[in-house]
Amino acid sequence: xxxEFLCHVTAYGVCDGMRIGVPLGxxxxxxxxxxxxxxxxxxxxxxxxxxxxxxxxxxxxxxxVPVGPSVPDVPEVLxxxxxxxxxxxxxxxxxxxxxxxxxxxxxxxxxYELLAESVDALRMQRTLPTLVVPVA
Numbered sequence: 001x002x003x004e005f006l007c008h009v010t011a012y013g014v015c016d017g018m019r020i021g022v023p024l025g026x027x028x029x030x031x032x033x034x035x036x037x038x039x040x041x042x043x044x045x046x047x048x049x050x051x052x053x054x055x056x057x058x059x060x061x062x063x064x065v066p067v068g069p070s071v072p073d074v075p076e077v078l079x080x081x082x083x084x085x086x087x088x089x090x091x092x093x094x095x096x097x098x099x100x101x102x103x104x105x106x107x108x109x110x111x112y113e114l115l116a117e118s119v120d121a122l123r124m125q126r127t128l129p130t131l132v133v134p135v136a
Contacts, residue, residue: 004028004119005035005095009042012111024112028119032095036088039103039114043078046112051075074112077105091116 009024025042029035051073052059067073081087081103094101095116103114 004030005032005116006119007035007038007042007114007116009046010113010115012113013109029116032092035095035116036092039091039101039116040082040088043082043103043114047075047078047082072105072107074105074107074110078112081105 005028007027007029009026011022011024012019013022014020024046027035027038029038052064091101091103095118098118098120100115100117105112
């Protein structure tokens with residue numbers, strides 16, 4: 001079992017012809033449960049900023065409109081991921097096995113990426129090249 005997890009959220013876009021990443025947050029989770037909670041929390045945070053719920057009282061009626069059918073709905077994708085218990089279990093199993101998890105959603109201008117990986121697995125990757133010595 002892996003004990004600590006490093007989690008990142010990044011938004012990627014194109015600026016002056018180059019792909020640019022903007023870090024939106026990093027968290028070193030001491031447990032698997034907290035890593036999963038943080039990823040879901042950040043996904044909902046992004047969704048709420050991109051697509052506030054129109055029924056909230058701070059928005060006048062008809063001030064927000066849905067995106068067109070040809071535009072990918074990133075907030076909906078992120079909210080669906082957060083609410084899918086089967087996917088959450090799969091993410092937990094992948095992280096517990098020490099593998100990297102990447103959840104990404106993109107619209108026509110920006111890609112939002114949530115990453116999580118085991119700190120133990122990262123440490124093992126760093127030491128592996130020193131353990132393998134070619135014999136010739």
